[in-house]
Amino acid sequence: MRKHWQTCGYMHREEHVVDIFFDSGVLLDLRRRVLKFIMLNTYHPYARIYFRSHLQRRREHIRHLTVSSHTIHPFSYFNLYWESMISLMYCISCALFFVNCMYSWNTTVQVDLGRSLLAIESLFIFDSILRFFVGYYDSELNKTVLRRKDIAKHYLKGYFIIDQLPCFITYLYPLRSYKSSICLEIVKWSRLMCLVRIFRLRRIMETYDIIKIRLLPNYHGTIIKTSLVLYIVLMVSYAVILVTENFLEYTYYGTKRWKVFNVFRFYTITLKLLTVGYTGTIEAGQVAMQVASLISLTWGYYVYMVTLIWALKLWMYHSHTRLGADCLYREFQQYVQYEDLPRNIRSKCFKLFSFKFHTHYYKERTIDRTISLTLKRQIQITVTRQQLEKVDFFRDVPASILMKLFAKCKSEIFLTNDVIVLAGSPGHFMYFINFGTVAVYSPSGREICHLEDGAHIGEIAFIFDEVQQTTVVAVAPCEMFKLKKADYDKVLDKHPDVKQLIVKRATQRWNEYKKKAQ
Structure with missing residues (x-):
């Protein structure tokens, strides 16, 4: 917030972004519920990891509605349940394929099992279509991709072929109605395409990891994960051996030894x-x-x-x-x-x-001891730079001086209802909100406003060596960067002209604020 004293100020819980974007029309409540169901939701475990503050999640909601409102967010309520169901269907299809392979080819029992597989494969076909409408998280860019064109390119270059090959049995199912031996042979061999689905094991594991974060203790999770992988590997292994025997039996002997389980x-x-x-x-x-x-x-x-x-x-x-x-x-x-x-x-x-x-x-200390001092400073500067650059009276400060100030900032975490700044206390620190929400109160206890990601706190008392004029309390868990007054003076005492420029701008800001407060 570049001018947070002017822009801060929601005194009550804000409406959901969907309620603001869609305020009229047919079936308004239903449309709002559907959109909330496919948008970023804090119930998804990764939502709070990648979007840690209320403002970050709100910005993601706005970006979702403006970029592509009909795309399903990867961290949505819908995608969480859908991925869980599809992973379960993968496990069931492995078991059904194994049972189907227990019979010799051309037995009548296979037709019934084939219909069961057909129902599941139809669900997988729908899932492959749905992949073109579900966004994904790009770990290199550290952002979710929601544009359909980018989603389609990502899916076509990735798992599209692997998802389509096992579905051939469904695409060729109408050929069963023909009595031609060639058609029946094609249908028979298309069943083997189901083995390709083993390459989708990663998807099952990723879904399991999400469920584990939400529901399972760590030691239980490791045991279940190992059992799940062994189950899939065993089902595929049984199927490979059975398919080999059935193929040789059908090709060289033409017998049907396994008509029953x-x-x-x-x-x-x-x-x-x-x-x-x-x-x-x-x-x-x-x-x-x-x-x-x-x-x-x-x-x-x-x-x-x-x-x-x-x-x-x-x-x-x-x-x-x-x-x-x-x-x-x-x-x-x-x-x-x-x-x-x-x-x-x-x-x-x-x-x-x-x-x-x-x-x-x-262990943060172990990492700090491992990496070099230069790299450590680069990491710290990269993290804190965006916050200091948003402060108006630091705008024209030379980059070399800002770099020194960046290196002096320290990270600090505050939980809900923690008092960050107390009215009447000395202004020894200035805070920059990395993510989180804080409430600003007057000395009498009246709530003035809320501040969120990118805002800064205590700059007037910090610059002029005065006491804090307001009390600041964390409304939600916050991570903040703290700059000490002693470190600030140590850096800028060597540059009196820059320090005087900062004081001049801070004075103008303080006078503007007092005029608006009157």
Whole structure:
């Protein structure tokens, strides 16, 4: 807020952006509810991670409505539920495909299972169409992409082909009505395209991570994630072995040995998959079945080794990262208990811990010791630069001096109802709101206004060495940059002309404010 004394001032809870943009028309309430359902929603775990303040979320709502109001936001209520349902359908389709492969080809039972798969595949077709209307988060640009043209390019270059190949069985379903052997062969072989869906495992894992942040404890989450990956790998592995046997049986023998679901076949496949061996008799002339057994044993050994390596890597990663995080959290708990803090103070401590890390724990001191001093200053300057440049009386200050001021700013977190500035206290600090919302009160306790991201606090008392004229209280959790008066004087005492320019502009601003207050 470039002129925050002039622009600050919502005295009550603001209306939702949708209610302002759409204030008339047919089915107004329904349209508003639908739009809120597809827009950024704080119920989505990533919404509070990437858009941490009320103002950031409000700006994202406005950008969504102005850029493309019919695009579904990736961090919306709708997308959260849809991704959860699609991930569940992926798991169910793996199980159905496995059961379908347990029967020999050309059996009548396969038709019924095929219809079950057809229903799920129809849902996947709708999902592939929906991908052209759902935005995505670009981690390189640190922003959500909502334009349909950019969304279409991203999807076509990415997973479009992988999503379409398994749906061939649905596209070719009308060919079943023809009695032509060629048509039936095409339909039969199109079923194998379902195996391509293994490349969408990443989507299932990303959805699981979102649900885990929302619902699951960390140790439960690791166990469930490992079980989920093993389930999918096993289903695909069973399907690969069964498809190989069915193909050889159909091509070289033309028999239908598996007309019903046979537990013994499942048992023999499991032995092969576990690389234990083969149980049963194979005649010397059945070269095809010998080849199938060798392929199955080799595939089982490969899956066994890959799964073992992946599981060890996963557990080592989680045990290493979570061990450090759990130790940090336990130390925090022990500190709170040792100090015998009241319940309300304990609650604030844990809220601060949760707000700062958002379940992504790190040791700031370790990182500071690792990176160079030059890089550390560049990071700090990059983070604080935008905030200081918004202050009017710093506008024409040379960049070299501003760089020194940037390096002196320190980050500080305030929780809801924390007093940031108290009226009558010395103006030793000036604050810049990185994100969050604060309320400004007069010495008598009257609420003057609210300030949000980009605003600055206490600049008049800071510049003129006076006491603070207002009390500032955090309305929501805030991250702020604090500049000390001593650091400010240390930098600008070497540049008296610049310091005099800042004082002159601050005096003009203060006189303007007093005139408006009268």
